[in-house]
Structures are given as C-alpha cells and as structure tokens.
Amino acid sequence: MATPRPGRAVRGSSTGRPLMAALDLFGRRWNLRIVWELRHGPVGFRALQERCDNMSSSVLRQRLTELLDAALVEQHPDTTYALTELGHGARRALRPLVRWSAEWAETVSTAESEDAR
Amino acid sequence: MATPRPGRAVRGSSTGRPLMAALDLFGRRWNLRIVWELRHGPVGFRALQERCDNMSSSVLRQRLTELLDAALVEQHPDTTYALTELGHGARRALRPLVRWSAEWAETVSTAESEDAR
C-alpha cells in the first residue's frame, strides 16, 4: 500500500489534498500511536514495539517505512528511530487531542454513572 | 469489535488511559474523516457516504455506531447524523492537524523538487 503524501492521490481521496493525505496516514492503525511514543526521543525497533503494546513487528516495520517515506520519522546511524522536525510538528498538532481525551473520559464516565441511577 | 471508550481496555492498551482509547478510536479507518465531514452540521447517511469518497456503506454504518456509542455523534429524529458537543470538541482538537498538513505538503513537495535536481 502506497504511503499517503500530500499532492498525490491517497486512499479515499482522489484530490490529494494535504488534509486528506494526513487523514489517510493517521487513519492507519498504529501511526498515531507511533508518533506519540516517539515524542521523547529516539527509540529502537524492539523497544518501540514494546511501547506500542507489543504490536506486530511486521506491521511496525511497515508503518515505520511509511513514516520514513512521509518524512515524519528518520532513522539514525545507530538504527534508532526518531521524529523529524516535521514529525515533531505532527506531535504538537496532536496535543489538543490529549486534552480532549481527558474531557471525553469525564463526559463518558459521567454519562455512565447517570445511566446507572 | 468493541468501541473504544476511556476507562476500559481498548485495542492495543490494557490500561484504558483516555488517550489510548482516543488513539484506537481515531486510528480506525474513516473515523477522523467522518468527524471532519460532520463539522458543518447534520448530514444524512447517503450524503455522508458521498462526502467520504463513497466509502463502503457497511463500514460507514459500523463507524457511526461506534461514534454514537462513544458519544461523539448523535442521530436526530429526522435520522441525520451530527456531532455532539463532545464531537465538536474533538473536531476542534483536530484543527491543528489541518494546519500541520499544509506545512507537511510544503516540506514534502520541496524535498521532491530537490530530489529532481
């Protein structure tokens, strides 16, 4: 499966609009998570796999080649993986989602306890 | 497949941390896109399908039940689908990603033209 890149046709969109490419890229399993787990610096392959709840190594490798291809991730000479500048930008763009997820947790748990009454 | 919700174990994380639930939810194909396409108000099933590049109706339905379950989407009496307050929060949290994708497009296209030289 081709790596989504802005300007080219992607899965689910023939326009190649950057946002659509991004939605395709991040709509693939583990990609959001991988970016998140790399937020603190370079991580090796096996360590990264562990951080991602022991996801399948074959898929991890596939995702990493996609992210390398998309220039979000780079591989250092010591073979560890790290976010590029662009990748860090993506991680920063994801930050509001972290805050939102907390809000989500509150709302959902509140709704659940109300259901119980 | 169970809908990811904060506080419960989700795919790829036994902790149930809200962020992990969110990463699972949004890491499923089309969920990011659906939230995005609902940003301007209620949309009917078939219209929504068209906006999502004619994605499979079976998967659309599955995604909608997930999003309903996760309280991001609600269905109005006239059967149209719309974002809840929480859903709008998620959409707002996605806004930085839109800006980032433009930056991504720039960087990648620059790199490509440099390759060509």
Place this chain on the structure above:
DNA sequence: TCGAGTGCTTCGGAAATCGAATCGTCAATG
C-alpha cells in the same frame, strides 16, 4: 400506484493486520 430517494443490512471476496518463527549481524562473555 408508481417510481425515486432514503437509511440500512447482507454477504462473498479482497486487503490489512496479526503473531510466532526465524534470519543475519553485532557486542559482550567465557
């Protein structure tokens, strides 16, 4: 009553994902 437009379901095939086994390399150890 008839078509056309809905929301939604079914189901067989295609594609993505999984996971365990395994390979080759390298560094440390004996």
Place this chain on the structure above:
DNA sequence: CATTGACGATTCGATTTCCGAAGCACTCGA
C-alpha cells in the same frame, strides 16, 4: 575463537477488517 544474547528485520499462514455491489423496507411526491 566459540557462545550467547540482544537487536533490526523478514517471512508466512491465520485472523480480522474492509470493501462493494446487491437488495430490503420505508417515505414521499407525481
């Protein structure tokens, strides 16, 4: 040296997910 173990990475069969075309039940206007 030989051995061991950790590593990045690959292979492959099984499972899960996704796709897409067809069709069903319903509504509404002609």
